[in-house]
Amino acid sequence: MRLWGEFAKGIYKENPVFKQALGMCPFLAVTTSVENALGMGAASTFVVVCSNFLVSVLRKLIPRKVRIPCYIVIIATFVTLVDMVMNAYAPQLHRSLGIFIPLIVVNCMILGRAEGFANKNTVIKSLADGFGMGVGFTLAMILIASFREILGNGTWLAVNVLGERFHNQPVLIAILAPGAFIIMGFILGTFNILERRKAGR
């Protein structure tokens, strides 16, 4: 039961993107389509789960003073793995995510979980926490990618949802850079209103 709590907090209560504003760069950059969001989400989830696992296993061995460089090396190792596997088995996705694959290393969400959770909790708990954070990050990306892909291309996961006419003349700005910022602003504003309603009740 406790484990479920560690997992579930990442999805809404402590969502890395909406509640902690971590991992913004990949979040805004790769969410031009739901497919990219899923790819990035899977890659980041794999890295955060593995790094949480290893950091937690080694938490009594790593000296406090050099812990941050150690965490960075652990994270970079798993990112390199993801980079190579994706390049081999999903070259198309690898190309569209581009430099944001190596940049998973500097996604502050992952280092944040290593430093803030995995280095003082048991292995099982850290796994649950990493998985929850990864899923929360992925869901957040799917949310904004849905808005952007539907508005900007008329499709959702490459399935045409708004009809042929819209597909030919979409709200192109939604998949361009300004659209990412503006849509994110309105999503955060909506969350603020929801929070306010909940607090007022």
Add this chain to the structure above:
Amino acid sequence: MSASMLMAAVLASPDTGGGGVNVAKMMAIILGAIFINNFVLSRFLGICPFLGVSKQLDSAVGMGAAVIFVMTLATLGSWLVYHLLLVPMELTYLRTIAFILIIASLVQLVEMILQKFSPALYSALGIYLPLITTNCAILGMAVLNIDERYGLGESLVHAVSAGIGFTLALVLMAGIRERLETADVPPALRGLPITFIIAGAMSLAFFGFAGLGG
């Protein structure tokens, strides 16, 4: 690593191969990095400091200076390590690990040197330096230079221009946010949401530069 090998590698890089620097290409890199592909507003690199350190003009300028400085040094370090160490030894798949270690140790080194020799500069830039290690603009710059196959000269020009572009976006944003303090923003949008919307408007404005590159 001997000096002659270093010279050989630098001379073999494309930008100096033709004898003399290609001015048109350099201009394209400079304009591209500052305006057209602005790191923050178009490439989405360095969003965290962009949101975190843009509340006041002073700190925005400090952060911008620190980023230009570290970005240039990190580009120099990562370019040399990649082309003189990783490529000859066929270890290019280690580039992510190598680059992040170079950046982290460089930041530490700069911090220590500044603290010892220039306390004034240290007190101005000091608090921003640790933040820079996890600034994805720095690692992104190192990786981009490799992906674009830039030579050493081009890489350094790219780094300085991208740093200037980052500072430009940061300073513009800080200026707007200082005024926003007294503006009547709808309660739900106060804080981060309105910052994102303004960044969107700025990004839209920077889109106007797209025709500049030709």
